[in-house]
Amino acid sequence: MQIDHSGRCLQVIAELRRILASPHADGGTFIGRFLYLNSVLQNQNSGTKGAGLTGGVQQENLWFEMLDAGNETSSTGTARFTRACPPNTEPTRDYDYYFGDYPLSHKTIGWSGSGMLALAWSKNPEGGLERSEFESSMLIVCSRKPAARGMWSSIATGVYLVPLPVLQTTVTLTSNNKSDSIISTSDAIRCMAVAAEQRLFIPFTYDHEKGRHRFVSLWHSGPEAIRTRNP
Secondary structure (H helix, E strand, O other): OOOOHHHHHHHHHHHHHHHHHOEOOOOOEHHHHHHHHHHHHHHHHOOOOOHHHHHHHHHHHHHHHHHHHHHOOOOOOOOOEEOOOOOOOOOOOOOOEEEOOEEEEEEEEOOOOOOOEEOOOOOOOOOOOOOOOOOOEEEEEEOOOOOOOOOOOOOOOEEEEEOHHHHHHHOOOEOOOOOOOEEOHHHHHHHHHHHHHOOOEEEOOOOHHHHOOOOOOOOOOOHHHOOOOOO
């Protein structure tokens, strides 16, 4: 069955807008809390060994926790964000979570990120899971510092959702010493520009200084921080 990727992506963006604008118990909104904690994590990992991968994983987990909290007030019935592959659905090899039965791959571009992405930041061992082609639409959370000139000057901070057909026709995967599925910076920027043109973009204002000199403590987390993970 042919999938209307543009239509499905617009549904995802609509639900994301609702979640991001939802009021949070701290007196702000979901997106405000996410951006503050995102700044803390980025500053906390800055300059440490393996900071790129570690920070990216932490930021993705933070993003999904926000989505999971937003599920509690979902207005779309069964269309919820979930890590688990829905029943009777063949999982795509590059998905990170689903919106209903629609798979999404998640990528992060941080404050000092180059913009180079990858389907997987590891070499594929012989007989291992290969990610050599796009099978899911891609959601990119970009908090990269603003640029006055150059290729980044036209890219604003925000959330970009790139439909699968755009990825398949825009990106040529390459290899380096860290991955066999590299998405070049220029290809990533082109994809983000198309997403913005198709109204699959939610802008936000990121303040990198907000989280400076702060850190997320696991040791001092209270009882309310230990939760049962939803599927």
